[in-house]
Amino acid sequence: MSTGPAALASVSRTASSLISGEAKEGNPVRNSTGIWSYGLRALVFNLAVVLGLAVSGAGAQAQPKTVLALGDSLTHGYGLDEPEIFPVRLQQALAGAGVEARVVNAGVSGDTSAGGLARLDWALGDPAAAPDLVIVELGANDALRGLDPASTEANLDRILAVLKERGIPALLAGMKAPPNLGADYVARFDALYPRLAEKHGVPFYPFFLDGVAAQPALNQADGMHPNGAGVAIIVERITPLVVRALQ
Structure with missing residues (x-):
């Protein structure tokens, strides 16, 4: 009928x-x-x-949300099988929290903040089908290469500005510089994320690898990329913030 x-x-x-x-x-x-x-x-x-x-x-009936995960190898899932990667795990966690969503993997291994900015338009796709939320997870490779934190901040600032101009909500995931780069570099790099989150008024997850970094049991052999267990912890900790950002 x-x-x-x-x-x-x-x-x-x-x-x-x-x-x-x-x-x-x-x-x-x-x-x-x-x-x-x-x-x-x-x-x-x-x-x-x-x-x-x-x-x-x-x-x-609510339409499914679309979450775009814009990031580097941590988002892309370097060294992991498809079921273990961050976007897949996050989509499952959102479903478990009662949020019907599709998480799009826009992570590129080795990408810097400059690379993320350069492909932002391509990642966002059709303006008529804009995502409901963009998780910005970039900067780890900037720090590993010792790039000027001012450049990283400028790139991320522009990404967040473009999203704001288009009316697309964003969530900024912070990163921390390796301590071997020196106290001055670490202080300058680590401070740029909370500063940008406050400037643009976006939800802020202070450290994407919180609870996982420097934990051998939660990382692959290279000590930098989380294994499946590590990704599970990342997803468990960030999901509540993502849920709130989608409301």
């Missing part, structure tokens, strides 16, 4: 015809007893109510 607006309109027209007795010659309503007329009226009314509720319920 069709439950769309057309079906509901058809029921309404039928109800008017039957109840008013304007149907063609021989209409049972025209020559019926009062009891039959009353019963038919009740039947038509109840059917209209059921169809109306079906139409209302169908229209009220």
Whole structure:
């Protein structure tokens, strides 16, 4: 049975015809007893109510959210099987939290903040189908290469500015510089993330590798990329913030 607006309109027209007795010659309503007329009226009314509720319920169903994970190898899933990577695990975690969402993997291994900015338009795709949230996870490779934190900040600043201009919500995931780069570099690099989050007024997850960095059991042999267990911890900790950002 069709439950769309057309079906509901058809029921309404039928109800008017039957109840008013304007149907063609021989209409049972025209020559019926009062009891039959009353019963038919009740039947038509109840059917209209059921169809109306079906139409209302169908229209009220929430559309799935789209989350774009813009990042580097930590997002892309370097060295991991597909079921273990961050976007897949996050999508599952969101479903478990009652949020129907599709998490798009826009991570590129080895990418810097400059690379993320350069491919931002491509990653966002059709403006008419903009994501509901962009998780910005970039900068780890900037630090590993010892790039000037001012350049990293400028690139991330522009990414967040573009998202704001287009009305696309963002969530900034911070990164921390390796201590062997020196106290001055670490201080300058680590400070840029909270500063940008405050400037743009976006949700901020201070350290993407929180609880995972420097934990051999949670990382691959290179000591830099999380293994499946490490990704599970990242997802567990960041999911509540993602859920709030999607509300």
